[in-house]
Amino acid sequence: MASNADPGKVAPLRTALRVDQLMKRFVSQRGDVLALDRVSFAASAGEFVCLVGPSGCGKSTLLRLIAGLLAPTAGNVVFTPGQAQPQIAMVFQDAGLFPWLRVVDNVAFGLEARGMAPAVRRNEALELLQRTGLAEFAGHYPYELSGGMQQRVALARALVTQPDLLLLDEPFRALDAQTRLLMQEQLLRLWEARACLVLFVTHDIEEAILLGDRVLVMSGRPGQILMELDVPLSRPRDLSGRSHVEIEEMRWRIWKMLEPAARSSLALPPSEA
Amino acid sequence: MAALVAWELAARADMISPLFFPAPSAILATFWRMLIRGELVVATGYTLARLSAGLLLGGALGLVLGLLMGWSSAARALAEPVVAAVHPLPKLALLPLVLILFGIGEQSKVVLIALTAFFPLLINTTAGVRQIDAHTWEVARHYGARGWMLLRRVVWPASLPLVLTGAQLSLNAALVVTVAVELLSAQQGLGATIWLAWQTLRTEEMYATLIVIALVGMLSNLVLVRLEHRLIPRKRKDESDGRA
Numbered sequence: 001m002a003s004n005a006d007p008g009k010v011a012p013l014r015t016a017l018r019v020d021q022l023m024k025r026f027v028s029q030r031g032d033v034l035a036l037d038r039v040s041f042a043a044s045a046g047e048f049v050c051l052v053g054p055s056g057c058g059k060s061t062l063l064r065l066i067a068g069l070l071a072p073t074a075g076n077v078v079f080t081p082g083q084a085q086p087q088i089a090m091v092f093q094d095a096g097l098f099p100w101l102r103v104v105d106n107v108a109f110g111l112e113a114r115g116m117a118p119a120v121r122r123n124e125a126l127e128l129l130q131r132t133g134l135a136e137f138a139g140h141y142p143y144e145l146s147g148g149m150q151q152r153v154a155l156a157r158a159l160v161t162q163p164d165l166l167l168l169d170e171p172f173r174a175l176d177a178q179t180r181l182l183m184q185e186q187l188l189r190l191w192e193a194r195a196c197l198v199l200f201v202t203h204d205i206e207e208a209i210l211l212g213d214r215v216l217v218m219s220g221r222p223g224q225i226l227m228e229l230d231v232p233l234s235r236p237r238d239l240s241g242r243s244h245v246e247i248e249e250m251r252w253r254i255w256k257m258l259e260p261a262a263r264s265s266l267a268l269p270p271s272e273a
Numbered sequence: 274m275a276a277l278v279a280w281e282l283a284a285r286a287d288m289i290s291p292l293f294f295p296a297p298s299a300i301l302a303t304f305w306r307m308l309i310r311g312e313l314v315v316a317t318g319y320t321l322a323r324l325s326a327g328l329l330l331g332g333a334l335g336l337v338l339g340l341l342m343g344w345s346s347a348a349r350a351l352a353e354p355v356v357a358a359v360h361p362l363p364k365l366a367l368l369p370l371v372l373i374l375f376g377i378g379e380q381s382k383v384v385l386i387a388l389t390a391f392f393p394l395l396i397n398t399t400a401g402v403r404q405i406d407a408h409t410w411e412v413a414r415h416y417g418a419r420g421w422m423l424l425r426r427v428v429w430p431a432s433l434p435l436v437l438t439g440a441q442l443s444l445n446a447a448l449v450v451t452v453a454v455e456l457l458s459a460q461q462g463l464g465a466t467i468w469l470a471w472q473t474l475r476t477e478e479m480y481a482t483l484i485v486i487a488l489v490g491m492l493s494n495l496v497l498v499r500l501e502h503r504l505i506p507r508k509r510k511d512e513s514d515g516r517a
Contacts, residue, residue: 069411089416096412100430100505109426113417141506157416 014045015079015086015164015197017066022075024061035061037222038075043214046195050212052205052254054262058223059201063090063167066199079165089158090167094174095150097142103153104129104138110161128156132186148179152186159190166191168200172207184211185239192236205254209247210239217254220261227257295477303477304484312466313485319462320489323379324451327386332443334387335394336436340424342395343402343432356395364389365453372458382454389450390443397439401432437501444497448490463489 024036035058043049051059064070066077067090079086089110097106104125105112111121129135132152142150151171158166168187172180188211191198202208208215209231217226232246263269277297283289284296291299307313342349364385371388375381405428413427455464463486470478 067415069415092408092412094408096408098409098412098427098430100433101426109418110416112426113419113422161416 014081016043016045016081017165017197017199018042018076018078018080019062019066020076020078022062022065022077023073024058024065024070025073034222036065037224039218039223039225040075041216041225041228043197043199045197048191048198048200048211048213050200050202050208050215051218052202052208052215052258053218053223054220054258054265055203056265057218057220057261059203059218060093060169062223063169063199063201066165067167086164087161088165088167089161089163091151091154091158091169091171093170095142095147095154095171097150097153097157099142101141102138103134103140103142103145106142106153107156107160109157114161124160125156128160129153131190132156146179148175148183151175151183155187155190159194162194163196166196166198168198170202173202180207181239187211188237188239205251205258206247208254209233209250210237215250215254217257219258220265229254292474293476295480300477300480300484304481307478307481313482316461316463316466316482317485317489319459320451320455320464320486323382323386323455323462324447324489326383327451328390328444328447330383331387331390331447332394332440335391335439335443336398339395339398339436339439340402340428340432342399344428349399356392360392360396364450365457368454368457377458382451382459385454386447386451390447393442393446394436394439397435397442398432401435401439402428404435405431433505434501437497437504441494441497444493445490448486448493452486 019039019041022036022039023034026033026035039062041049051062053059061070065072067088068077069090098109101109104122107125107129108116108121111124112118116124126135126138129138132155134149134152134156137145137149137153142153145153151174155171171187172183175183184207200208200211210233212231215229215231217229218224219226229250231250233244280289280294281296281298284291284294284299295303304313338348338352342352367388368381368385371381371385375384409427409431413423418427451462452464452467455462456468457464459465463482466482467479470476470482
């Protein structure tokens with residue numbers, strides 16, 4: 001296979017990430033909005049970091065800043081070891097597939113942009129589709145697929161580029177509970193095979209704990225990091241064994257942290273307790 | 274159908290003047306005769322040749338400039354005032370000017386048809402590129418698409434539905450102007466045939482030629498719809514969803 005000859009794969013540069021005092025202010029006619037306020041954190045190579053916070057807390061903005069799709073107002077995103085441009089691949093909230101491209105061409109899109117020959121990129125895309133269980137849909141158009149399948153295609157499109165850093169922006173948000181559980185399992189399996197650095201954004205506390213090595217809890221606007229928690233679960237994870245006492249306790253702690261912001265965003269009165 | 278029968282009966286009973294409104298059966302007979310003699314085929318050939326030359330020329334220019342104007346705001350700023358000034362002019366009013374510039378031959382006719390076909394495609398293509406949403410650009414950019422690949426894989430297919438609508442508008446406007454130019458200044462073609470028939474009061478021939486023009490319009494639009502279904506498979510899905 002072609003990728004075996006890739007020297008980068010034999011001795012991979014393990015990318016780590018440091019986010020330093022990152023700020024983002026959106027300027028508009030109706031006034032400025034401070035979306036992120038001095039966000040700092042670090043993530044080591046091969047780590048699975050989950051960012052959890054209420055809706056509209058700037059989680060997506062943070063990912064876009066790290067991906068270089070937005071420019072920060074202040075602060076830095078630093079990749080180590082000294083890589084100017086690590087491979088970053090993002091899975092967007094709504095899959096963001098191109099409706100005019102067949103599934104296989106959607107998956108191969110990033111490879112095509114790198115100038116990979118048609119036959120080679122097709123093979124790579126098909127291999128990944130195989131591993132995500134979508135091989136038989138390679139020739140379909142996205143509209144012929146369910147939401148969960150579309151999101152798997154988006155995941156395949158990101159993974160096929162062999163990213164150093166995988167950014168996931170609430171990828172399972174729109175899925176029903178069963179589909180979501182299966183997708184979480186599949187994501188973990190695919191990640192365990194590659195072990196790139198993952199930043200996973202979600203508003204679902206349980207999801208964050210079940211998937212992550214570490215959970216960063218973010219406040220409502222302006223987004224700030226309120227606390228960091230290490231997840232005491234071993235790998236590989238078994239997502240069905242979810243009734244650990246520790247998980248319940250973690251979940252409760254995170255919720256207590258998020259509750260005021262969640263309440264105020266719904267204009268509910270503060271909790272009595 | 275009932276209207277046709279009524280027309281036929283009225284014409285035969287001399288309730289309407291058969292000179293101006295000949296019976297449908299008479300029109301059909303004339304149509305057949307003109308077809309056999311080949312004059313309709315020749316006239317249609319002239320008209321189609323002018324139409325397609327003008328469409329190809331004006332359409333291609335409109336398409337390329339439209340992509341440019343959609344993509345680059347500088348190109349838009351430069352071209353928009355010119356478009357705003359020239360587009361609303363009835364193109365037929367430019368015929369004398371075009372005749373001065375390009376002579377009375379075939380060239381001037383094609384130029385006028387091209388000018389007609391140019392604007393709908395230009396405007397729709399510009400709109401087609403501009404309506405591509407920010408998220409599509411973002412995804413394309415994030416996965417490294419730029420230049421030729423961005424055009425071929427994203428911009429072109431994303432704007433294609435509006436481009437094809439523009440093509441349809443261009444086609445119909447160009448057909449109108451083709452026949453009109455032939456009425457005014459041609460020796461051959463469907464428009465010229467109609468004019469000749471009118472001047473010699475052979476109204477059956479006029480009606481027979483009108484049938485051909487209607488058929489040309491219908492068939493060329495049909496071809497475009499087929500092309501659209503072929504190029505945009507998801508469109509068929511949208512349409513069947515809409516019906517459900």
